[in-house]
Amino acid sequence: MFRELGELQIENTAIGAPDDIVCNCTQTTCARLQALMGQGCTTLEQLADRTHVTMVCGGCKPLIEELLGSASLAVAELVKKESLGLGITRFQFRPVNQPVTASLPGQHILLQGRIHNHWVTRAYTLTSPAAQTDAYEITVKREETGEFSRWLCDRADEESLFRISEPQGEFVLEERFPAVVFFAGGIGVTPAIAMMRTLAQRGDNRTFHLDWSAPYPESFVFQPELEQLTAQHPQLRITLRPTRRVGKLQPADLQQHYRPSPGTIAMLCGPESFMAAIQEALLQAGWTAAAIRQERFGSHLNQDGTVQKNAP
Ligand SMILES: Cc1cc2nc3c(=O)[nH]c(=O)nc-3n(C[C@H](O)[C@H](O)[C@H](O)COP(=O)(O)OP(=O)(O)OC[C@H]3O[C@@H](n4cnc5c(N)ncnc54)[C@H](O)[C@@H]3O)c2cc1C
Structure with missing residues (x-):
């Protein structure tokens, strides 16, 4: 089986595996370049000086630029893809030559996919529990006009080329708070899923209340699992709001059900308008603002692929 990558054809693997020949002219492998990068050669010129890559036919230049730009990303394979309905799909990815790293519940990975000969990068929160180390699980909503999510949900398969980062991000369950109220809008529930799965797995006794708003009863694709979790772990609670039927969460609901108390933190994740309304009502x-945490799925990525810091 051959996979085509730019000018280069690589047998059985994607660029980034140690034995991949990155420059055919000089027979330089990916491992050799990565070793040099580890020793501080971080520019094209420095790598060319040491190995003569790019100096014969020059065809390897885009690949080396990509390798430099993705030193922190690992080649990954798609091991499972499963539709949950209503345009939501669950994926499992595994790095090819690296272990799956344990995460903090709420962290995300950067996922790169090769679409029409270009790497496209997006951030996705892990839905796997923190201790899971056999694969990274993410749950993705297909955006009707979105570039990456549409490709990922409709077309990507085990033959597609992927790279992923290690788990990262600061929107995580903080050990010092004994109680959490999590307000999720739509697919913004993904960090809460990782958190609840982790708490259940650890037998952690802190209270965690998920208040999840989504348009229709069918939108709650995690409902059966959440009901099972809350039945087995009474400190975990859920409130599901099919907003087209019962209306949106109102300031009066917050006043009545979610009074602030010492040691309780409020976490928010969902569409911008949802988070702005909930924050104001809280x-x-x-x-206090210090007891509120927010994750913005609409955040842009920096040039190095990391997520730009949210405004407070
Ligand atoms: C930290 C973090 C964690 C995240 N976790 C998750 C997660 O767990 N699950 C998840 O599904 N997403 C998550 N996201 C969002 C994800 O990274 C992507 O932004 C999302 O999948 C959309 O990417 P896209 O390429 O499909 O859309 P893009 O092409 O980037 O478009 C972005 C938005 O603009 C709209 N748009 C695009 N073109 C047009 C146009 N011409 N006219 C009008 N509108 C347009 C799209 O519909 C889409 O809503 C997370 C984001 C961050 C920052």
Whole structure:
């Protein structure tokens, strides 16, 4: 089986595996370049000086630029893809030559996919519990006009080329808070899924209340699992709001059900308008800004692929 990558054809693997020949003219392998990068050769010129890559036919230049730009990403394979309905798909990825690293619940990975000969990068929160080390699980909503999510949900398969980062991000379950109220809008539930799975797996006794808003009853694709978790672990609670039927969460609901208390933190993840409304209502209900955490799925990525810091 051959996979085509730019000018180069690589047998049985994607660029980034140690034995991949990156420069045919000089027979330089990926491992050799990565070793040099590890020793501090971080520019094309420095690598060319040491190995003469790019100096014969020059065809390897784009690949080496990509390798330099992705030193922190590992080649990965798609091991499972499963539709959960309503445009939501669950994926499992595994790095090819590296272990799956344990995460903190709520962290995300950067996922790169090769679409029409270009690497496209997006961030996705892990839904796997923190201790899971056989594969990274993510759950993705297909955006009707989105470039990456549409490709990933509709077309990507085990033959597609992927690279992934290690888990990262600061929107995580903080050990010092004994109680969490998590307000999720739509696919913004993914960090809460990782958190609840982790708490259940650890037998952690802190209270965690997920209040999840989504348009229709069928939108709650994790409902059966969440009901099972809450039945087995009474400190975990869920409130599901099919907003087209019961309306949106109102400031009065917050006043009544979610009063601030010492040691309780509020976590928010969902569409911008949802988070702005909930934050305002929480502040009106007496919560301090210091007790509110937010994750923005609409955040842009920096040039190196990391997620730009959210405004407070
Ligand atoms: C830390 C973090 C964690 C995340 N976790 C998750 C997760 O767990 N699950 C998940 O599904 N997503 C998650 N995301 C969002 C994800 O990274 C992508 O932004 C999302 O999948 C959309 O990418 P896309 O390439 O499909 O859309 P893009 O092509 O980047 O488009 C972005 C948005 O603009 C709209 N758009 C694009 N073109 C047009 C146009 N011409 N006119 C009007 N609108 C347009 C799209 O519909 C889409 O809503 C996360 C983001 C961050 C920053």
